[in-house]
Amino acid sequence: MQGSRALAITQQQAWDALNNPEVLKTCIPGCDKVESTGPNQYAVGVAVKIGPVAAKFNGKITLSDINPPNSYTITFDGQGGAAGFGKGNSQVSLAPSQEGSGCVLSYTVHASVGGKIAQLGQRLIDGVAKSMAEDFFKRFDDEMQRQHPEAYAAAAKVEAASPPPAAGAKVPVWAWAVGAAVVLAAIWLLAR
Incomplete structure (x- = not known):
């Protein structure tokens, strides 16, 4: 799974939010735990339902190749008991x-x-993962708008001053997302 999202906040604000366990816990659907267990390591807990299978997944996330505020790699491993497991990695920039x-x-x-x-x-x-990622972006956008209302006000002014899109042109998607958060949402989805 891959994608990109435009964010109204600055690169540093996005980086800070993606590295804040409380922000991630608030934004990841079904998440009840994001706790630091050491340098660049986190324990996570997420409840997920995919079709007829519902389970609580517990796992760990490790950050590597850290280049603040530009990029990092997230490695994840989650166990959901009889429901199964998920593991993998994500590059976020x-x-x-x-x-x-x-x-x-x-x-x-x-x-x-x-x-x-x-x-x-x-x-x-894939459908559940995509849905969870979109839910994450919506929650993240709401949280960043709450924390940084000035960034959204400035973005709204720029958007209002821009000429309307030409007929047939795609309107840009403002469905918020943050690197690690997107990855985490996808991880929680796929790790179940």
Whole structure:
């Protein structure tokens, strides 16, 4: 799974939020625990339902190749008892927006799952992962808007002053996301 999202906040604000366990706990669907267990290591707990399989997953996340506030790699490993397991990694990067304000979060996730979850089929798993990622972006956007209202006010002014898109042109998606958070949301989805 891969993607990118435009964010109204600065690159540093996005980096800080993605490295804040409380922000991640608030934004990751079904998450009840994100706790530091050591330098660049976290224990996580997430409740997930994929089709007929519902389970509580516990796992660990390790950050590596850290280049603040630009990028890092997230390695994850989660166990959901009889429901199965998930493991993999994700590369997350933040870059200044080409439009002048805000930043762009890009991510790539590689994951594998086993157990009952793997028997559900890739299409169902991918659909749930995509839905969870979108839910994460919405929650993250709401939280960043609460924490940084000035960034959203400035983005709204820029958007209002921009000419309307040409007929047939795609309107940019403002579905918030943050590197590690996106990865975490995808991880929680795929790690179940």
